[in-house]
Amino acid sequence: MITVFNEPNDVQVELEIYLFSRLRDLGRLSVGRNARKRVKDWFEDDKNNSFEFTEADRRICIFKAELKEKDTSSFETLRSLGVQILGKCKLHKAETAHIVSLSNGMEVFFVLEGVLLSSYSFDKYKKEKASIRLNNLFAPDLDDSELRELNSIQEAVFFSRDLINEPVNYLTAVRLAEEIKAKGADCGFSVEILNKKKIESLKMGGLLAVNFGSIDPPSFSILEWKPINAINTKPIVLVGKGVVYDTGGLSLKPTAGSMDSMKSDMSGAAAVAGAFITAARNELPLHIIGLIPATDNRPGGNAYTPGDIIKMFDGTTVEVLNTDAEGRMILADALSYAKKFNPEFVINLATLTGSAAAAIGTKGVVAMGNAEPKLMKSLEESGAKVHERLAVFPFWDDYKDLLKSPIADLKNIGGKEAGAITAGKFLEHFTDYPFIHLDIAGPAFLDSTDKYRTRGGTAVGVRLLFDFLKNRS
Numbered sequence: 001m002i003t004v005f006n007e008p009n010d011v012q013v014e015l016e017i018y019l020f021s022r023l024r025d026l027g028r029l030s031v032g033r034n035a036r037k038r039v040k041d042w043f044e045d046d047k048n049n050s051f052e053f054t055e056a057d058r059r060i061c062i063f064k065a066e067l068k069e070k071d072t073s074s075f076e077t078l079r080s081l082g083v084q085i086l087g088k089c090k091l092h093k094a095e096t097a098h099i100v101s102l103s104n105g106m107e108v109f110f111v112l113e114g115v116l117l118s119s120y121s122f123d124k125y126k127k128e129k130a131s132i133r134l135n136n137l138f139a140p141d142l143d144d145s146e147l148r149e150l151n152s153i154q155e156a157v158f159f160s161r162d163l164i165n166e167p168v169n170y171l172t173a174v175r176l177a178e179e180i181k182a183k184g185a186d187c188g189f190s191v192e193i194l195n196k197k198k199i200e201s202l203k204m205g206g207l208l209a210v211n212f213g214s215i216d217p218p219s220f221s222i223l224e225w226k227p228i229n230a231i232n233t234k235p236i237v238l239v240g241k242g243v244v245y246d247t248g249g250l251s252l253k254p255t256a257g258s259m260d261s262m263k264s265d266m267s268g269a270a271a272v273a274g275a276f277i278t279a280a281r282n283e284l285p286l287h288i289i290g291l292i293p294a295t296d297n298r299p300g301g302n303a304y305t306p307g308d309i310i311k312m313f314d315g316t317t318v319e320v321l322n323t324d325a326e327g328r329m330i331l332a333d334a335l336s337y338a339k340k341f342n343p344e345f346v347i348n349l350a351t352l353t354g355s356a357a358a359a360i361g362t363k364g365v366v367a368m369g370n371a372e373p374k375l376m377k378s379l380e381e382s383g384a385k386v387h388e389r390l391a392v393f394p395f396w397d398d399y400k401d402l403l404k405s406p407i408a409d410l411k412n413i414g415g416k417e418a419g420a421i422t423a424g425k426f427l428e429h430f431t432d433y434p435f436i437h438l439d440i441a442g443p444a445f446l447d448s449t450d451k452y453r454t455r456g457g458t459a460v461g462v463r464l465l466f467d468f469l470k471n472r473s
């Protein structure tokens with residue numbers, strides 16, 4: 001992890017990084033006349049966005065960086081610049097660097113976001129660890145709250161990515177719950193873990209059905225952040241899909257490729273946990289509850305079976321026609337459970353359907369819901385800002401018809417078409433409050449690095465939820 005600070009300390013800065021966008025800001029750069037002339041020439045003539053030189057024993061690197069406050073795409077350009085800057089730090093094997101803006105300073109936050117998030121690698125299981133030496137970044141342009149935000153975003157995203165990247169032979173449903181609980185103790189939010197016995201006594205039929213084929217017990221985690229200065233009376237509830245591995249169950253996924261990344265099927269859970277870390281570290285004055293139903297989905301001895309009729313937590317009966325549609329089975333119980341909190345609204349995050357991934361790929365989040373438009377708008381704005389953009393799908397009641405079963409209240413799959421929407425409609429059946437569903441199947445996991453979204457788990461949703469919650473506080 002890289003620590004960012006805004007007060008000078010005694011550490012020797014090995015690399016000086018400056019950001020600027022206008023020639024007239026160049027006066028703020030304290031270098032000799034000769035160097036200043038060279039920088040000026042570069043700025044005026046050179047298409048390259050960076051210029052590097054040494055002066056005495058200083059190594060100086062200057063980047064063109066411009067923030068356009070109303071243009072969210074400029075935020076993303078700055079994050080990408082951060083990736084490039086981390087590359088420079090790696091090249092020079094710098095352990096400490098400073099990043100200073102010669103312009104208005106607002107661009108530093110986004111640049112640092114790119115630096116920090118691209119420095120992640122999951123090398124717990126490797127003898128040879130990734131060799132990023134950089135561990136101290138001095139950024140005097142940041143105020144204390146920006147500093148706290150940045151460091152907490154890094155902590156939350158890395159925690160979330162670690163959970164996603166952990167394979168199921170380590171991260172079982174119970175361990176997922178325990179890791180979140182331990183993190184909660186560190187950050188100051190509470191986590192209550194319901195064990196299998198408790199889940200049975202509550203008759204969470206959906207979660208138990210998916211767990212039938214597994215040797216490992218399920219878990220159901222209840223996260224809570226409730227500061228005394230909370231400004232909302234009804235809590236905001238976040239629900240995350242915690243399928244620690246999805247084989248498809250008896251409706252087994254075809255082995256060629258489609259199962260390889262299914263350890264990431266708890267990315268919704270990881271996003272919810274990450275959002276709690278940011279809420280607690282930044283002391284957001286909001287009452288938030290998180291619900292994480294978790295299990296693996298396997299074709300074991302007593303695995304639930306196509307044709308089974310399952311009685312869910314709220315009494316609804318579901319005809320199972322495909323055991324690979326397991327996410328909605330466990331989420332349905334969590335969404336029914338959410339009713340007891342009388343929530344202001346609920347946001348669900350899940351790697352729910354291949355259909356969502358097929359529709360928009362890895363570049364955005366499929367969103368739908370029945371909450372007032374203002375709420376979706378606010379999420380969309382956050383999405384644009386943090387570059388976890390939303391594609392809002394229709395949520396018309398017509399789609400409900402596709403879930404009718406002749407022998408139960410619902411069936412767990414719709415037709416051939418609109419799979420992301422019918423899955424969302426299935427979930428909606430278990431709600432009685434304003435509801436937004438985010439299908440993150442596309443962007444949750446990447447086979448190769450895309451700028452600061454490193455390969456493997458991306459932790460999509462963490463920054464989206466944090467920005468959204470922050471705007472409500």
Ligand code: BES
Nearest residue numbers: 322324325327351352353354355413441
């Ligand atoms: N976990 C998958 C969805 C998924 C697919 C996530 C690809 C990430 C990448 C989910 O449980 C699933 O298998 N959904 C099925 C539902 C179908 C059987 C109705 C799907 O989308 O094919």
Ligand code: ZN
Nearest residue numbers: 246324325326
């Ligand atoms: Zn599945």
Ligand code: ZN
Nearest residue numbers: 243246265327
């Ligand atoms: Zn799944």
